[in-house]
Amino acid sequence: MSATALDYLLSRRSSKFVQAPGPSKDELERILQSAMSAPDHGQLRPWRFTLIHQDAIGNFADRALAAIKAAGLPLTPEKEASTRSWLAQVPLLIAVACRLDHSNTKIPEHERMLATGAAVTTILNAAHMLGYAAFWSTGLGTYVDDVAEILGYDSLDYRFMGYVALGTPISTPQWQARPDHNEFVTVWTGA
Ligand SMILES: Cc1cc2nc3c(=O)[nH]c(=O)nc-3n(C[C@H](O)[C@H](O)[C@H](O)COP(=O)(O)O)c2cc1C
Numbered sequence: 001m002s003a004t005a006l007d008y009l010l011s012r013r014s015s016k017f018v019q020a021p022g023p024s025k026d027e028l029e030r031i032l033q034s035a036m037s038a039p040d041h042g043q044l045r046p047w048r049f050t051l052i053h054q055d056a057i058g059n060f061a062d063r064a065l066a067a068i069k070a071a072g073l074p075l076t077p078e079k080e081a082s083t084r085s086w087l088a089q090v091p092l093l094i095a096v097a098c099r100l101d102h103s104n105t106k107i108p109e110h111e112r113m114l115a116t117g118a119a120v121t122t123i124l125n126a127a128h129m130l131g132y133a134a135f136w137s138t139g140l141g142t143y144v145d146d147v148a149e150i151l152g153y154d155s156l157d158y159r160f161m162g163y164v165a166l167g168t169p170i171s172t173p174q175w176q177a178r179p180d181h182n183e184f185v186t187v188w189t190g191a
Contacts, residue, residue, distance in 0.1 A: 008129045013176060015133035018167030020054065022091030027130050031166075034126035038119035044104060046112035047119040048158065050095040050151045060150070061087050067146040083140065086165075094164040096120055096136075097153040109159075116161060123164060133169035138162035 023031060028051075035047060052060050061084060068075050087093075098116040100109060120136055127134040140163060141147030148160035
């Protein structure tokens with residue numbers, strides 16, 4: 001891997017607040033193709049992505065917020081307004097689900113979820129490398145079955161894993177110190 005590519009990995013930051021322009025068709029295809037390189041036990045390809053482009057986001061937000069309310073989850077007018085104002089600027093939402101595929105009993109569910117998470121991380125990095133910013137959110141009713149079903153992800157066959165908002169950052173992401181990896185790494189010597 002070239003130093004430049006590694007520099008991108010070291011400098012990625014999430015940006016919740018993104019605006020148009022989002023990636024071009026060609027750029028989006030490359031971003032999504034990068035997800036196909038995620039590690040994947042058993043080649044199950046469990047990741048599923050649903051693109052919600054800007055012209056459909058308002059409609060989706062209406063239906064998701066209605067489903068959240070119908071499920072009895074707390075949703076203050078302030079929270080609803082801030083969610084709508086966030087989404088009004090977002091050029092692209094990528095809804096993420098993990099397909100469970102009950103026909104395969106060898107690979108446990110958590111490994112499929114990990115593969116899907118790895119695919120999302122690859123998307124975040126690819127978007128960053130192309131000059132865009134992204135943000136993985138498990139808000140907007142991610143854990144409300146009726147919200148996932150709006151997108152065709154029934155809870156029997158899928159685990160809905162939220163949304164990636166993708167676009168041009170509204171403000172330049174601030175550099176943020178990351179923890180020293182040494183705090184998280186030990187060497188086992190067997191002694
Ligand atoms: C699975 C997953 C779900 C997340 N959901 C939310 C969320 O709903 N709201 C939120 O503020 N951050 C959420 N985050 C965290 C942000 O996406 C982001 O990682 C965090 O703000 C730290 O920024 P960084 O990626 O630049 O370190 C989530 C992260 C992951 C991995």
